[in-house]
Amino acid sequence: MIRYRRVILFTAALFFIPDVAVTARADVGVGAKPIEGAEMFIDGSREMLDEKWIYWEGPGFKSAMPIKWKIVDDPVDGGTAVMTDDPAAAGGRFGAADIVTKKQFRDFRLHIEFLIAKPGGNSGVYLQNRHEIQVLDGDKTTHGMAAIINESESPYHAYNGLGKWNSYDVTFRAARFKDGKRAEKARVTMFFNGQKVHTDFEVNQVWGGANSGIDGDKDGGKGITDTPGGLKLQCEGHDVRYRNTWIKELKLQQPVTDFNEPVTASQL
Numbered sequence: 372m373i374r375y376r377r378v379i380l381f382t383a384a385l386f387f388i389p390d391v392a393v394t395a396r397a398d399v400g401v402g403a404k405p406i407e408g409a410e411m412f413i414d415g416s417r418e419m420l421d422e423k424w425i426y427w428e429g430p431g432f433k434s435a436m437p438i439k440w441k442i443v444d445d446p447v448d449g450g451t452a453v454m455t456d457d458p459a460a461a462g463g464r465f466g467a468a469d470i471v472t473k474k475q476f477r478d479f480r481l482h483i484e485f486l487i488a489k490p491g492g493n494s495g496v497y498l499q500n501r502h503e504i505q506v507l508d509g510d511k512t513t514h515g516m517a518a519i520i521n522e523s524e525s526p527y528h529a530y531n532g533l534g535k536w537n538s539y540d541v542t543f544r545a546a547r548f549k550d551g552k553r554a555e556k557a558r559v560t561m562f563f564n565g566q567k568v569h570t571d572f573e574v575n576q577v578w579g580g581a582n583s584g585i586d587g588d589k590d591g592g593k594g595i596t597d598t599p600g601g602l603k604l605q606c607e608g609h610d611v612r613y614r615n616t617w618i619k620e621l622k623l624q625q626p627v628t629d630f631n632e633p634v635t636a637s638q639l
Contacts, residue, residue: 399540399632400565401531403482405617412472412602413483413616415451417442424470427500427603431466431582434459438470440606445486445614447536452486452612455494460606463493466582471500472601477545478621480630481602484538488610492533495520498543500584500600501577502557506611508533517563521578526568536614537564542621542628548597557595560628571629 398406405411412423420442426434439457444450457468476499483496487508494506503520510516515525517539531537540562547555561569577595581588584603586595604613 399482399538399562401484401536401538402615403538403540405482406480406619409480409482409617409619410474411617413453413613415442415445415453415614420453423473425473427466427469427471427584427601429466429469429582429584430588431464433464433467439468440470443612445612446488446534447486450614452614455604455606455609455611455613457606457608460608463607463609465579465607468606469497469603470606471497471603472618474618475499475599475601476543476618476620477599478623479543480619480621481541481543481617482538483541483602483616484536484614486536486612486614487533488612490533492609492611493605493607494609494611495605496539497584497603497605498541498559499545499557500603501586501595502543502559502574503578503583503605504539504541504559504561506605517561517568519559519561519569519572519574522575523569523572526563526566529563529566529568531564538615539563540565542623542630544621544623544626544628545599546595546597547626551597553595555626558626558628560630562632565632567631571627 441454441456442451443454445452460468492508496504505518505520511525511527516527518525542560544558546553546557557574559572577587577592585600
């Protein structure tokens with residue numbers, strides 16, 4: 372009887388002593404594993420790159436299949452990564468050699484990791500092949516690192532820096548339409564290296580013109596249409612590397628994208 376009572380008291384203590392705290396799981400941030408129902412799109416292999424990606428043949432396209440992006444070493448953790456190096460984009464030719472997933476999306480949850488090897492390294496992550504999340508070392512403006520380009524501030528403080536892996540975790544809800552006209556704007560919530568930096572942000576338009584993405588040539592980028600789009604990655608002739616990229620399709624009925632890091636109780 373005494374032993375039984377001690378077990379009960381010990382079990383209760385586990386839930387109330389101050390040495391037990393609620394800590395974040397690695398569902399966002401560098402190294403986050405795919406959540407249930409997610410599909411991997413970049414695992415660092417040539418096989419997956421060729422299987423799931425194609426070039427986006429916009430008006431500035433200058434390359435040709437097969438994809439010329441390279442599979443290179445992961446300089447931090449070993450293994451391999453995909454590098455945005457294509458001769459067609461040398462000198463920063465905008466839209467010349469961007470790649471896009473064959474699969475297209477409306478609402479989704481995205482995890483993507485990138486490493487910029489040299490100062491000023493430039494790429495971009497295009498949600499639905501429309502709305503760019505900037506990848507640009509050294510730029511803290513609304514055109515800069517982790518900004519919803521030209522619309523939000525750059526949360527540069529969350530950047531891990533050159534030669535280190537960084538991560539974007541995004542929930543995206545596509546624009547909604549009624550009678551052929553946009554009734555609700557696209558919305559984005561994003562974590563940058565585990566820090567929430569954009570919360571349920573309304574996105575107004577496609578920036579960069581026709582070379583930027585689908586609908587960029589319509590009404591100055593404001594003529595967004597009710598069509599799905601792939602995840603696009605930009606090539607501008609820089610050594611920017613990608614790995615551990617996965618997407619889970621969602622159906623967000625309400626115009627809300629805000630999400631929090633899942634948490635679990637663990638003993639310190």
